[in-house]
Amino acid sequence: MKRVWTWILKPIQYIKRSFYRKMLLAFFAVIVLTVTSLGVNFYIETSANIKKSEISNMDRATEQAVQTLQLQMGNIKNDAWGFFGDEELQIAYRDIYENLEKIEYFSYKFLFMQNSNALVQIITVNDKENITRIKVMASNNYVEDRDLFESEKARLNQIALSNNGKESWVLTDVYDKQKKQMFQTIAYTQALKDVYADFQPVLGSMIIILSFDKLQIWLNDLKIQDHGEFYLVNKQDSQIILSTEMENIGSLLFQEANLMKWNDHNDEPYAYVTDQGGKSLVFYRSVANTDWILVGKVPVSVLLEEVNALAQRTIIIGFACLLIAMLLASLLSSRVLVPIRRLRVGMRQIQQGKYKVSIPVETNDEIGFFVVSFNKMAMEIDQLIKKVYETELNKKDAEIKALQSQINPHFLYNTLGTIESLAAVQGEDKSIQEICCSLAQMMRYNVNGGSFSTFAEEIQQIKQYLKIQQIRYGARLQYEIEVEPELESVRIPKLLFQPIVENSIIHGIEGLRRGGQIRIKAVAQNELDIVITVKDNGLGMKEERLEKLQTDLAEVSIRDFSLDREQRSIGIVNAHERLKLIYGEVYGLTIESELSKGTEVSIRLMKTVV
Incomplete structure (x- = not known):
């Protein structure tokens, strides 16, 4: 039983594994049901119409046949009535023996009547005693050998006389002496009355025998x-x-x-x-x-011959339509599914890490739209992977250079420690000791691992730097730092402020005769971003210099980073580049400056709490 069930499910599973086979099966099912229903409905409707038409035609043929027979019988009746009303025949029949010439004349008239109606075979006029007075027979090979038996003639005569002048159509037998065979045929009987007498006494009867041969011919001609x-x-x-x-x-x-x-x-x-x-x-x-x-x-x-022929034609046409429809469905399915198969191949290539995939677009329909979207997606994935890859390379390069730069700070840190100890022992100028102490702390901060520190640690670092610069410039350098308390725990990149403050001192305050001031302020712009401003009242920049620096900052993009970092400056532009690498395109530095009034650098970065 399990084997049978497996055998049944095998083709189902085979179809389920392919969208093309499922689509083709659905097409075939719809086509078969449609063509079959149309064919069956056409056969039922058409066969019913054929049957109805055939029945109507045959019913009409039957109606026409009986009307033809009744017309012939009506003509015979009318001719008979015409003779019955003939006054000369009435007079001649009253005294047959005295009017033999008239009787013979009427025999010719009856002969004319017989010849004018092909169905009339024998005409006899009898008296009341069943004696035949007039007899006319058709002139053919059989008539001379055909006659009525006396008993049959007496029966017909009796029928005519008993109906009191009303006509009767009855069956009678005639005998063919040549064939020696009895035939049954139709006879018309009617009593002959004296219509000119007061009580219209019966004079005799008229019997008209129809030709069996002609009746057969007439019947055979009916279709x-x-x-x-x-x-x-x-x-x-x-x-x-x-x-x-x-x-x-x-x-x-x-x-x-x-x-x-x-x-x-x-x-x-x-x-x-x-x-x-x-x-x-x-x-x-x-x-x-x-x-x-x-x-x-x-x-x-x-x-049903025509209906059966119709059924055969319907089946043949139905099979032909099925084959054509299935062929068209197969072609249509192939045309639809070829791009889908290409999409599947493209997706497998992406799964294997081959992102440079481009599928040709052959149509402008929905499938074409899918192909275009897939190509665009593959291109964007490839670009994104390149971007992430290059970004990681840049970060690794920066880390390597940072490690390389730590060699000298370690040596310098140890040397400064020695100088500080000697200055303390020998009692020399305290400024040397303070410079060495501040510089040692700065080196220790720089040497410690990690690329980030807290806002509080970075402020402490810049204070050590400014302390050294104050020893150098004296009262000519003043500074002010204002940081919102909730920002002290926010993590920011190390050494973010130093190149900016250093730039303010060297290019802004150093050339002043009067005293200079640097003001550092950090505020939370919203729940996500922090804005830090470093403002000095130094010499400022010329317009050309400012535009050049702003252009350099604008051209920095994480998409355009070069691995050749030696060609880039390590000052403001480098800080701007670091921020974009870490936080994204919308973050970084902006500079505003006015000659003889000072410079303001704004730093925008993302809030990251420890």
Whole structure:
């Protein structure tokens, strides 16, 4: 059971592993359902219309056939009534023996009537004693050998006389002496009355026998499909009166059960019946003034031939449409999925660390947009990685140079310690001792590991530096430091202030005859940023010098850092570069200066609490 279940799930898992296969399967499912539903609906609707059309055509053919038969019968009736109303025939018939010439004249008139209607085979006029007074027969190979049995003639004569002048259509038998075979055919009977007498006494009867051969020809000419047939049957028992096949005459067209079904459906012009020949569709119309029905019978298999052909065509066309649609779906899926596959390959390359990926853009649709976005993303990732890589290299380079620079400070620190000890022992000038002490503390601060220190430590460091400069410049140098208390624990880069303060002393205050002042102030601009200003009242800068320095600062970008750090200054520009490296593009230094009034350097950095 487990093996069977695995065998069932295997193709499902195979499809799930590929978006292309899932998409193709979805396309195929939609196409199959659509084409199948359209094909089935087309077949149902069209076959119903074909059946309806065929039934309508066959019903119309049956109606036309019975109308033709009734027209022929009506013509015979009209001709008969025309003779019955003929006064000369009435007079001649009152005394046949005295009017033989007139009787012979009327024989020719009856012959004309017979010749004018192809269905008329025999015309006889009999008296009340069943003696034939006028007899006209069709001139063909069979008529001379055909005649009525005396008993059959007597029966027909009796029918005519008993109906009191009303016409009757009845079945009768004729015998073919040549074929020695009895045939059943149709006869018209009507009593001949003396219409000019007061009580219209019966003078005799007229019997018109229809030609069996002509009836068969007429019936055979009726068209109802290729394998359909018409029958003239008795309404009561479905006995066949007339058929194109001699052997069918006298047999029952339908069995007892079908006859009941026939009667149940007599309010409809057609019905389905089943007999030994299979299921058939029958159409029927009653023949006026008779107990007969004209029946058109068509096997259902014949009726469905066109429907079956339609089904075959529908299946063939449906399969063709399915194949074409599946081919188009496959091509469309491939066109859609080729860029997706390229995207997948590109993503795998990025996973492997190959960031220089560019997929060709072949369309302007959504897939093309995805490809463009992917290419842009890959390019930005590559640039970002380069940027981070170069930044890390710059940091490592700075660390290496810082380590190299620590060699001399260690030696200088030890030497200064020795000088301070000698100055104290020998009692020389205290200023030497103070300079050495301050310089030693500065060297110790510089040598200690780490690139950051607190605000308080950096302020203490700059105070040591200013103390040394005050010994040098005396009263010509004054300074003021103002830091918000909550900023003392904030971590900032080491030696941030010294190059800026040193620049103020050398380029601003040193050339003054009067005393100079440096003011350092640090405030929190917002929750994230700190602004530090270093302002002096020194000589200031010329406009050209200020613009050059501002340009140098503006050109500094963390995207443009060169690994050749020797070509960069180590003063203000270097401090500006450090801040951008640490905090980002929006941070760094700005300088404002006015000749003879002083210079102000603003430092913006991010607040980082210990």
